[in-house]
Amino acid sequence: MLKWLRSLAEPVMAPGNRTWDLEPYLTNSARSILETASKNGDDLTEPRIVRHTLTLPERSTAIAFRNAVPSEWITNVSARTDGTAWQCDCEREWTPSISGLTLDTYRLWTLALSHHPTLWAYIGMYDESGDYYWCVAPPMMEFTEQ
Incomplete structure (x- = not known):
């Protein structure tokens, strides 16, 4: 299954003929947050809120992105605390798996990149009890038109 997901994340073509190679960030981010949960005793068998920021x-770009996010996600747009940009939080409650988290991340990142070729994103997840919150952020991704 992971091999199939990786093949999806190979260079992606989207509107404007932009090409994005999301690996290794895509798989590494999903794997890293799930490994953190496992190391902290979370067996990942219970649903929890998973957030992509x-x-x-x-x-206007953040709002256009938010409006394109599938309806099963709860979304919120707000200014960054440093005032330099806008962020869109996308949350849904589910029991995460490596394949599901990788696919969700792929879908949201490529959707955001179809609105703007520069993206900073992170994935966050509560533990089973809701007491702890873990997150992982790859470096900023910048792409130019090919």
């Missing part, structure tokens, strides 16, 4: 440079 995607930062975009302008409010």
Whole structure:
């Protein structure tokens, strides 16, 4: 299954003929947060809130992204605390798996990149009890038109 997901994340073509190679960040981010949960005794068998926060440079771009996110996600757009950009939180409650988290991340990142070629994103997840919150963030991704 993971091999199939990786093949999806190979260079992606989207509107504007932009090509994005999301690996190794895509798989590494999903794997890293699940490994953190496991190391902290979370067996990942219970549903919990998983949050993707995607930062975009302008409010209108963040809102356009939010409006394109599938309806099963709860979304919220807000200004970053440093005032330099806008972020869209996308949350849903489910029991995460490596394949599901990788696919969700792939879908949200490519959707955001179809709105703007620069993206800073992180994945966050509560533990089973809801007491602890873990997150992982790859470096900022910047792409140019090919």
